[in-house]
Amino acid sequence: MDEEKLVRDLRKGDTDALRELIENCHTFVSSIIVRILRGRKSECEELTQDVFLTAWENRRKLKAGKIRPYLAVIARNKAFGFLRKYHEDLPLDEDILIFDDENIELRIERKELSEVLEEALNALPKEHRELFVRHYYYGQTVSEAAEAMGINESTAKSRLKRGREKLRKILLQKGVQPESAVNAPRLARQRTVNYFGRHNNERKNQI
Amino acid sequence: MKQYNISELMDSYTDNEFLIEGRSDSDAEAVIRGVMEKARPQKRLRLCFKILAAAALTAAVSVITAAALPAVVFKLSDGDTVIMEPNLIAIRSSVEEKSHDNIYKKEGGRVYFTFEGQNMDITDLISFDTAYYYWSELTDDQGTTHRRCIAVGGTPEHIGWAEAVWEGNEADGSHLRVISFNGSHCYYQYYVDGEVLSFWEWNEKYSSEYPMRDIKFNWVREIREKFEDFDKEHYDREELIWKYPLGWKGKKADDDIPKLANVFDGSYEIR
Numbered sequence: 105m106d107e108e109k110l111v112r113d114l115r116k117g118d119t120d121a122l123r124e125l126i127e128n129c130h131t132f133v134s135s136i137i138v139r140i141l142r143g144r145k146s147e148c149e150e151l152t153q154d155v156f157l158t159a160w161e162n163r164r165k166l167k168a169g170k171i172r173p174y175l176a177v178i179a180r181n182k183a184f185g186f187l188r189k190y191h192e193d194l195p196l197d198e199d200i201l202i203f204d205d206e207n208i209e210l211r212i213e214r215k216e217l218s219e220v221l222e223e224a225l226n227a228l229p230k231e232h233r234e235l236f237v238r239h240y241y242y243g244q245t246v247s248e249a250a251e252a253m254g255i256n257e258s259t260a261k262s263r264l265k266r267g268r269e270k271l272r273k274i275l276l277q278k279g280v281q282p283e284s285a286v287n288a289p290r291l292a293r294q295r296t297v298n299y300f301g302r303h304n305n306e307r308k309n310q311i
Numbered sequence: 312m313k314q315y316n317i318s319e320l321m322d323s324y325t326d327n328e329f330l331i332e333g334r335s336d337s338d339a340e341a342v343i344r345g346v347m348e349k350a351r352p353q354k355r356l357r358l359c360f361k362i363l364a365a366a367a368l369t370a371a372v373s374v375i376t377a378a379a380l381p382a383v384v385f386k387l388s389d390g391d392t393v394i395m396e397p398n399l400i401a402i403r404s405s406v407e408e409k410s411h412d413n414i415y416k417k418e419g420g421r422v423y424f425t426f427e428g429q430n431m432d433i434t435d436l437i438s439f440d441t442a443y444y445y446w447s448e449l450t451d452d453q454g455t456t457h458r459r460c461i462a463v464g465g466t467p468e469h470i471g472w473a474e475a476v477w478e479g480n481e482a483d484g485s486h487l488r489v490i491s492f493n494g495s496h497c498y499y500q501y502y503v504d505g506e507v508l509s510f511w512e513w514n515e516k517y518s519s520e521y522p523m524r525d526i527k528f529n530w531v532r533e534i535r536e537k538f539e540d541f542d543k544e545h546y547d548r549e550e551l552i553w554k555y556p557l558g559w560k561g562k563k564a565d566d567d568i569p570k571l572a573n574v575f576d577g578s579y580e581i582r
Contacts, residue, residue: 119347119350122346122347122350123343123347126339126342126343126346127339127343130339130342130343131339132330134342135330136326136330139330149338149341149342149345150345152342153342153345153346153349154431156342156346156350157346157349157350158436160346160350161436161443161444172325172327173325176325176326177322180322181435185432185435186432189421189432199316199317199318200316200317217320217323218323218324218325221320221321221323221324222324225324233328234328234329237326237328237329238329240317240318240321241318241321241324241326242326243318268317271317271320
């Protein structure tokens with residue numbers, strides 16, 4: 105699909121372009137959702153519709169070449185939101201990336217962060233990478249991911265730990281700076297705001 | 312010690328390696344149907360906002376008696392003001408919480424859109440300057456279908472909603488009728504294919520093709536019940552619409568109109 109033309113037409117409010125977007129991306133979107141919802145197909149269809157409606161309503165934010173990442177963010181938010189709504193969201197084990205040094209600040213553009221994540225994940229062996237993605241991207245528990253991959257839970261935990269270490273290391277190399285170069289300490293939540301340049305809730309619908 | 316949530320960081324990542332597309336077996340046509348039913352070109356709503364603004368700012372337009380129900384109504388729910396600009400709907404509230412379960416409900420700090428049996432968490436879709444738009448249809452007493460849009464915007468703490476109903480069906484959807492109100496009279500303007508018309512101009516050109524119809528607003532009945540005991544003087548379904556098109560909440564409607572007008576000329580100051 106010609107994304108530039110598609111985005112142009114979408115921004116004009118062309119519903120034919122919306123149809124084209126759905127035809128091209130609905131399997132991508134629904135595959136993310138059904139994976140997070142652990143196979144619940146009936147809810148998947150409804151949430152998939154919601155994703156495209158949200159994209160349609162926010163179509164001015166669409167950018168050529170970034171359609172899929174944008175849809176993926178919405179799809180993840182919708183799916184995790186659905187689980188949260190029914191109190192079925194799974195707490196991600198050790199979901200926090202810890203930096204020992206208090207005097208650092210993550211200062212990185214979203215595009216760069218995307219590259220850093222790619223680099224960190226590519227530095228992992230494929231099986232480790234898959235586990236990391238299953239757990240942190242699709243929200244599978246460690247035991248679910250371990251079972252799906254045919255490994256035991258303790259192995260999975262140690263692999264995840266290795267992935268976190270790799271990510272932390274690469275972020276330290278590329279994405280963080282001494283805080284003295286930035287600002288005075290703020291609350292962790294506010295850092296998230298700073299780093300994305302806007303509030304979390306708003307960020308969820310941004311590219 | 313600094314901490315970052317990895318799952319949130321992963322929003323910047325897109326999995327193209329392990330995702331097996333098509334695994335969901337979702338029905339593309341069903342998704343398209345579902346989306347297309349609700350997705351409408353936004354320009355219609357934006358157009359409506361423009362025209363509402365124009366109507367509010369125009370001092371001398373045709374004055375109509377309360378003989379027919381308005382085709383387009385905007386109102387507040389639990390807020391004082393609904394600001395509508397071409398690209399903006401922002402709702403603020405300075406009054407106590409009120410229940411609007413037929414449109415939305417709040418639970419655990421989240422906002423759920425509940426209109427017409429929906430139950431959708433829209434918290435992350437709305438903000439101070441972003442509204443969630445829901446498109447549906449409204450069938451009047453004569454069986455004519457009208458396009459309708461419900462907009463909910465704001466934040467869980469400061470939220471409100473607005474409703475727009477377009478005169479006519481899909482075919483004549485470009486005929487937009489806007490009402491404004493100065494406390495004693497209703498002012499109509501019609502918008503047809505880019506042209507703003509007074510009622511009389513519109514009537515002369517189009518009335519035979521697009522007869523006005525009464526539209527039954529469910530929410531009007533609800534408002535009436537609220538005010539029935541409070542203000543007998545205004546107890547009348549039609550009158551109520553004229554007097555409280557903006558969702559009167561204990562203030563005289565006369566007080567509300569200048570505020571709305573000021574909003575549209577940019578001089579309104581949010582309290």
